[in-house]
Amino acid sequence: xxxxxxxxxxxxxxxxGQIAPLSGVLGFVLLTYAVFLLVYAxxxxxxxxxxxxxxxxxxxxxxTAAATAILVLGSVIIFVLxxxxxxxxHTNFYTQDMSATGPSEPLTSGGIKHAIxxxxxxxxxxxxxxxxxxLTCAVFLTETRSKLGRPVRTIVDAMTALPSIVAxxxxxxxxxLIFGFERSGLAASMAVSIMMLPIIIRSGDVVLRLVPxxxxxxxxxxxxxTWRTVWHVVVPTAxxxxxxxxxxxxxxxxxxxxxxxxxSGFAAGLNLNPSKNPMVSLPLAAFVFVRSPQAEMIARGxxxxxxxxxxxxxxxxxxxxVGGHPAGQLNRRQAARLTRRSQRDVIRFNKKVQSx
Numbered sequence: 001x002x003x004x005x006x007x008x009x010x011x012x013x014x015x016x017g018q019i020a021p022l023s024g025v026l027g028f029v030l031l032t033y034a035v036f037l038l039v040y041a042x043x044x045x046x047x048x049x050x051x052x053x054x055x056x057x058x059x060x061x062x063x064t065a066a067a068t069a070i071l072v073l074g075s076v077i078i079f080v081l082x083x084x085x086x087x088x089x090h091t092n093f094y095t096q097d098m099s100a101t102g103p104s105e106p107l108t109s110g111g112i113k114h115a116i117x118x119x120x121x122x123x124x125x126x127x128x129x130x131x132x133x134x135l136t137c138a139v140f141l142t143e144t145r146s147k148l149g150r151p152v153r154t155i156v157d158a159m160t161a162l163p164s165i166v167a168x169x170x171x172x173x174x175x176x177l178i179f180g181f182e183r184s185g186l187a188a189s190m191a192v193s194i195m196m197l198p199i200i201i202r203s204g205d206v207v208l209r210l211v212p213x214x215x216x217x218x219x220x221x222x223x224x225x226t227w228r229t230v231w232h233v234v235v236p237t238a239x240x241x242x243x244x245x246x247x248x249x250x251x252x253x254x255x256x257x258x259x260x261x262x263x264s265g266f267a268a269g270l271n272l273n274p275s276k277n278p279m280v281s282l283p284l285a286a287f288v289f290v291r292s293p294q295a296e297m298i299a300r301g302x303x304x305x306x307x308x309x310x311x312x313x314x315x316x317x318x319x320x321x322v323g324g325h326p327a328g329q330l331n332r333r334q335a336a337r338l339t340r341r342s343q344r345d346v347i348r349f350n351k352k353v354q355s356x
Contacts (some may be wrong), residue, residue: 133193219233
């Protein structure tokens, strides 16, 4: 592989800018990589069969794709942290809002306390709306044979590609314009929940379909009704996957900017009432900050984006802790509880035997 890489680099230096219709650093890298794959495939074809050659070339492609994804993600994280480090090091950035801070004031004044709390409030409302509806709909699609299953699944598939601006316009037109309610965090929660619902439903539907059918049959053979089978057998077995589906929905919703901008608006101060007055979120705050021409506001914007990334990382970590066990496998707390119950049953049984 090292020889193929050196050969590809040499050939690219000869061809680049003369034969290949590419330019710039990216063009040189793409040309070098293409030549490397070709040379590598030719070299290993002398000693290996065709299936082995294809397998090794595909392994290189997959490794390259994974390395590229990690490189891009790492570059984004490092870039955001470097641009926002000037604001991240100040305690007031997390404990103050922008109600008494101007755009040109130093980073020792003002912060995103209102955006952090606003994001938590909006996402709490969105989760309270979308998770019960989404999981219930997923169970309905999987466990029932209703005629509505096909049209509901079609609608959910179409909603998966729904632009976020459409969800925001729908809630703004109905909740604000038609019903007359003011723009608020509650309206933003409803708009974000529309974006989360199709992700939760489709992911939950796929996960529930992976539950082995013999578990349902065994529960039915013991005389359990359908709702007990779903609640005590199907859902616990798919708990890890269902948790992942919820986290995917939260990850989609926590980064939405357009629905919050339309339905809630921007506020420079803290608002704890989700049903009244504008409530800002972290993505919207970052968007507003980086649009400002002042360097201090731009630094606050990138620092806000960094806090948002940390929040998403914490959510995914919690998802792994709560739902990271394979389907049907008990966690330590559940296993300990069952062990204690079994020990109590043994003691009770021994007492009955001795008394008899």
